[in-house]
Amino acid sequence: MKKVIEGSMAVAEAVKVCRPHVISAYPITPQTHIVENLSQFVADGELKAEFLNVESEFGAASVVLGASATGARAYSATTAQGLLLMVEVLFNIAGLRLPVVITCTNRAVSAPINIWNDQQDAMTIRDSGWIMLFAEDNQEAADMHLQAFKIGEHPEIMLPVMVNMDGFILTHAFEPIEFIDQKMADEFLPPFKPELYLTPKNPLTFGVLAEPDWYMETRYRLQKAIEASTDMIEEVADQFKKTFGRYQGGLVEKYRLDGAETVIVSMGSVVGTIKEVVDALRDKGKKIGVLKIRTFRPFPKEAIYDALKNVKNVIVMEKAISLGATGILYDEIKAALYGKPSQPKVSGFIAGLGGRDIPKESIMKVIEKGEAGISDNVFVDLKENLIGGK
Amino acid sequence: MTIEKKEKEEILESQLAPGHKACTGCGLALAARTVMNTAGKDVIVTAATGCLEVFSTSYPQSAWKMPWIHSLFENSAAVAAGIEVALKALGREKEAKIIAQGGDGATADIGIGCLSGMFERGHNILYVCYDNEAYMNTGVQRSGLTPFEAWTSTSPSGKVSWGNPTEKKNMPAIAAAHGIPYVATASVAYLKDLEKKVKKALDIVGPKYLQIHAPCPLGWAHEPWDTIKVAKLAVQTGLIPLYEMENGVITSVRKIAKKAPVEEYLKLQGRFKHLFKKPGFEKELERIQAMADATIKKFNLM
Numbered sequence: 001m002k003k004v005i006e007g008s009m010a011v012a013e014a015v016k017v018c019r020p021h022v023i024s025a026y027p028i029t030p031q032t033h034i035v036e037n038l039s040q041f042v043a044d045g046e047l048k049a050e051f052l053n054v055e056s057e058f059g060a061a062s063v064v065l066g067a068s069a070t071g072a073r074a075y076s077a078t079t080a081q082g083l084l085l086m087v088e089v090l091f092n093i094a095g096l097r098l099p100v101v102i103t104c105t106n107r108a109v110s111a112p113i114n115i116w117n118d119q120q121d122a123m124t125i126r127d128s129g130w131i132m133l134f135a136e137d138n139q140e141a142a143d144m145h146l147q148a149f150k151i152g153e154h155p156e157i158m159l160p161v162m163v164n165m166d167g168f169i170l171t172h173a174f175e176p177i178e179f180i181d182q183k184m185a186d187e188f189l190p191p192f193k194p195e196l197y198l199t200p201k202n203p204l205t206f207g208v209l210a211e212p213d214w215y216m217e218t219r220y221r222l223q224k225a226i227e228a229s230t231d232m233i234e235e236v237a238d239q240f241k242k243t244f245g246r247y248q249g250g251l252v253e254k255y256r257l258d259g260a261e262t263v264i265v266s267m268g269s270v271v272g273t274i275k276e277v278v279d280a281l282r283d284k285g286k287k288i289g290v291l292k293i294r295t296f297r298p299f300p301k302e303a304i305y306d307a308l309k310n311v312k313n314v315i316v317m318e319k320a321i322s323l324g325a326t327g328i329l330y331d332e333i334k335a336a337l338y339g340k341p342s343q344p345k346v347s348g349f350i351a352g353l354g355g356r357d358i359p360k361e362s363i364m365k366v367i368e369k370g371e372a373g374i375s376d377n378v379f380v381d382l383k384e385n386l387i388g389g390k
Numbered sequence: 391m392t393i394e395k396k397e398k399e400e401i402l403e404s405q406l407a408p409g410h411k412a413c414t415g416c417g418l419a420l421a422a423r424t425v426m427n428t429a430g431k432d433v434i435v436t437a438a439t440g441c442l443e444v445f446s447t448s449y450p451q452s453a454w455k456m457p458w459i460h461s462l463f464e465n466s467a468a469v470a471a472g473i474e475v476a477l478k479a480l481g482r483e484k485e486a487k488i489i490a491q492g493g494d495g496a497t498a499d500i501g502i503g504c505l506s507g508m509f510e511r512g513h514n515i516l517y518v519c520y521d522n523e524a525y526m527n528t529g530v531q532r533s534g535l536t537p538f539e540a541w542t543s544t545s546p547s548g549k550v551s552w553g554n555p556t557e558k559k560n561m562p563a564i565a566a567a568h569g570i571p572y573v574a575t576a577s578v579a580y581l582k583d584l585e586k587k588v589k590k591a592l593d594i595v596g597p598k599y600l601q602i603h604a605p606c607p608l609g610w611a612h613e614p615w616d617t618i619k620v621a622k623l624a625v626q627t628g629l630i631p632l633y634e635m636e637n638g639v640i641t642s643v644r645k646i647a648k649k650a651p652v653e654e655y656l657k658l659q660g661r662f663k664h665l666f667k668k669p670g671f672e673k674e675l676e677r678i679q680a681m682a683d684a685t686i687k688k689f690n691l692m
Contacts, residue, residue: 021479022472050475054468055507062465062504066436066472069459072479074472092461198457198473200432200486205452207443207460214449 001179007138007170008033010177011077011103011163014142016047017185018101018149021072021192024052024063028082029115030167031105035077057082061089061102068098069206071197073149076100079167080107080121087125093160094129094222096207099152099192100160101145102130106268106319107167108354116355117167118319119268122296123328129222131161131229132297133249134267138175141165143248146180146189147236153192157229159222164296166269168355180244188243230298251300253292254307256282260289262313262371263344265304265333267293270317270351270358277363288367293329301336308333309342315370317349317363317380326377347373351380405431410453411445415614417578417604417621418442418493418520424581425489425518425602428588431456434477434486436470438496439463441527441606442520457486464501466490467508470515487592488514494521494535497601498561509568509597516591516598519561522606530609534559537629538681539674540661542609547664552674557681565599566635572598573635578605579621583632583644590634603630611660623655628686629678646691652679 005013011034015023023042025035041047050067054060057078064074078086083104093100104122108114122132131151135141141163148161165171196204210218230251237249255275257263264274271292281288291307293300308314314337316330325331330348337343347370352358362381369375401408405426412419418441426435435458437443443460446453461469470490477483490508492501497519508515524542525531532545536554541547545554566573572594576584584602591598605621607614624630625644629652632644653675656662665671665678686692 022475024472024475048479050479052471052475052511054471055503055510058465059468059471059504059507062461062468063472063475065461065465066459066469067476067479068472069469070434070473070476070480072476074476088462089465096461198434198459199482200434200457203431203455203457205447205454205458208447208449208452209444210449 002176003179004174004176006033007141007165007173007175009037010138010142011145011165012037012041014145014180015075016041017180017182018075018146018189019073019191020049020075022050022052022064022067022074023076024054024060024067025076025078026054026057026060026082028057028079030107030171031077031079031082031103033171034103034105057085058089061086061093064100065089065093065096065098068093068100069096069198071192071194071199073192074100075102077103077105079105080109083121083125084109087128090125090128090130090160095218097158097225098160099149099158101148101152102160102162103145104162104164105167105171106164114354115167117169118353118355119164120320120353122162122164123320126297126328129159129226130297131159131226131233131295133161133163133295134293135163135165135170136269136271136292138165138170138173139177140248141170142177142180143240143244143246146185147240147249149192150189150236151229151232154232155195157225157232158194159225159229164268169269178246184243188240226298230300233295249294251295251303252307253294255290255292257289257291257307259287260311261287262315262367263289263291263308263311264315264317264363264367265291265293265329266317267296267329268319270319273358273360274317274363277360299332299336304333304336305340308337308344309340311344313371314344314346315349315366316346317351317366319352321350321377345374347375349375349378349380356381405429405455406446407453407455409451411448412441413608413614415607415617417606417617418522419445420578421520421584421602421604422491424584425588426456428585429487429489429592432486434473434488436460436466436473436490438466438492438501440493440496442491442493444527463496465504466492466496466501467515467517468504471508471511471513474513474515487516490515490517492517492519493526494519494523495525495533498534498559506568509565509570509599513597514595516588516600519599519601520604521601522604522609524606524609526606526609535561538678539665541664542661553664562599562601562635566638568597569638570597570599571637574599575601575603575630575632577603577621577625577630577632579618579625580632580644587634609661611663612658616658620655620658623650623658626650627652627655628682628691629655631685631689631691633689640689643689643691646686649686649692652682
């Protein structure tokens with residue numbers, strides 16, 4: 001069944017068919033509609049779950065941590081400042097190997113306060129041990145949730161997963177959405193049955209003190225688990241296609257890469273606009289393509305190298321920066337290519353911060369600049385008159 | 391001989407097993423063991439970061455014989471809330487009673503937001519605050535429950551200071567203000583009283599708050615064998631009143647049989663040593679005595 005609905009509603013519908021036992025969240029724009037919809041489902045008895053309103057995002061993350069450790073399927077949603085308030089718990093959830101799923105409706109980080117979209121929030125927690133997926137459109141965002149639970153709950157993975165979708169651009173946009181059938185969802189995503197959980201029937205100690213003799217090995221195993229999820233993400237995407245007929249996952253999406261000399265690398269909703277620009281340029285005979293990063297953690301460096309090895313110019317366009325260094329994706333793309341037999345030229349562009357529009361013309365300008373020579377840390381569409389001085 | 395054997399067996403059966411790494415004379419270890427042994431096996435327990443977690447769970451060992459989880463310094467109450475709703479959602483709510491634990495810093499300072507949320511939402515959880523009156527695990531820094539004029543490494547006595555400048559935050563009153571059904575204070579000097587309160591709390595449905603005064607020989611700088619003596623004096627001076635509140639009303643107080651002067655309590659502890667050294671100390675002692683007397687009057691302890 002296809003219906004035109006808001007992105008947030010699409011995600012709420014998708015989460016509903018995942019049958020979470022516990023949902024806990026604190027309202028924050030632009031995440032709010034997701035949890036409003038979910039709380040309504042619970043209030044109407046459409047979803048049998050415990051919906052817990054808490055005192056903060058920190059509390060919400062802690063509640064889903066406790067619930068997951070007890071053997072429940074647990075879900076939350078947040079963004080920006082809320083995500084940052086959760087940070088300590090996010091690291092803890094990953095360290096405890098709890099397959100919680102959180103939707104992050106990507107938004108700019110204060111100061112100055114700004115509720116509009118960029119991806120600085122998610123990129124800031126990239127080292128926390130979470131699997132991180134980025135959606136291009138609302139169908140993908142919705143479908144990613146079923147996959148997220150399935151990947152995270154796999155006994156060999158047992159890791160939390162963050163599904164990222166651009167705030168407002170996706171969350172508040174109405175698009176035709178293929179609804180997920182409950183029966184098919186149940187077939188795809190069986191109930192969560194962890195091997196280890198809190199119960200007096202088998203008393204275990206969770207969250208121990210690990211002295212220097214032990215700590216490093218736990219981090220190594222965490223790293224191995226997140227690396228292992230690379231294959232699992234592809235496998236689950238294949239399974240999803242078998243069940244639902246859509247390939248909606250995987251590590252990267254290669255768009256018109258055949259014989260491409262220039263490739264734009266990006267994540268999230270802007271990829272849609274980039275694809276349109278690329279289509280237009282391809283029509284004019286230009287050898288250009290797009291590489292969409294769908295899975296940011298684990299960083300799929302092999303898939304990326306494989307996609308970019310025959311390319312002359314790689315142009316990375318992203319909505320975040322590691323202040324004092326460079327664009328984060330830019331840096332990691334360069335690292336994925338470094339030391340390899342083929343070394344495309346890589347340029348880095350920062351765009352769309354705090355909800356600034358990225359029109360097609362800007363993407364065209366970025367392509368021209370990227371092809372002309374190596375550009376590093378270029379802020380796209382800066383208003384020189386507002387900067388002052390030079 | 392038979393008595394000795396029985397005692398040994400009891401210790402080995404304790405829910406907080408022997409062999410943990412708490413300091414000699416640790417009031418917190420005694421309090422936690424008493425709480426756990428009273429609660430029995432069918433519990434799920436959370437803990438905040440602090441001495442309790444550090445001395446009892448050093449991997450690959452654990453002193454806990456029940457399901458137990460530590461997440462962070464400030465979220466013991468919220469993790470417990472997550473456990474409670476998960477049990478409900480999974481139809482396992484009869485499986486266990488839930489106890490959340492934290493030290494005074496985790497409870498009255500950094501974790502007070504999560505704790506307030508737990509109270510407000512009415513979770514069926516017993517929250518136990520082990521009050522040793524400072525951040526002991528970090529090396530004796532001040533917390534919101536550090537008493538007036540006590541020395542800690544971040545509220546030292548100096549040329550112009552007598553030590554901690556603020557009075558103990560009234561956590562039981564803050565807990566009670568949430569309208570929760572049961573609030574109580576206890577002390578390791580009165581273990582039967584503590585057991586009674588734990589039992590009573592666990593039989594009440596809803597959020598419960600229990601604050602246990604537990605001396606720390608290291609942080610208070612008293613002799614390890616004086617833990618009970620110090621704890622008892624805290625109660626007998628009136629500085630630490632033992633009482634129960636049910637639905638916001640005080641329903642019992644532990645009367646003081648023979649009132650002890652605060653000086654007797656303070657003198658046993660290195661953290662108040664400075665009070666007896668500087669000129670003008672008599673006035674400070676008078677202030678602390680007045681606080682004790684006011685508490686005795688307020689709770690009708692005599």
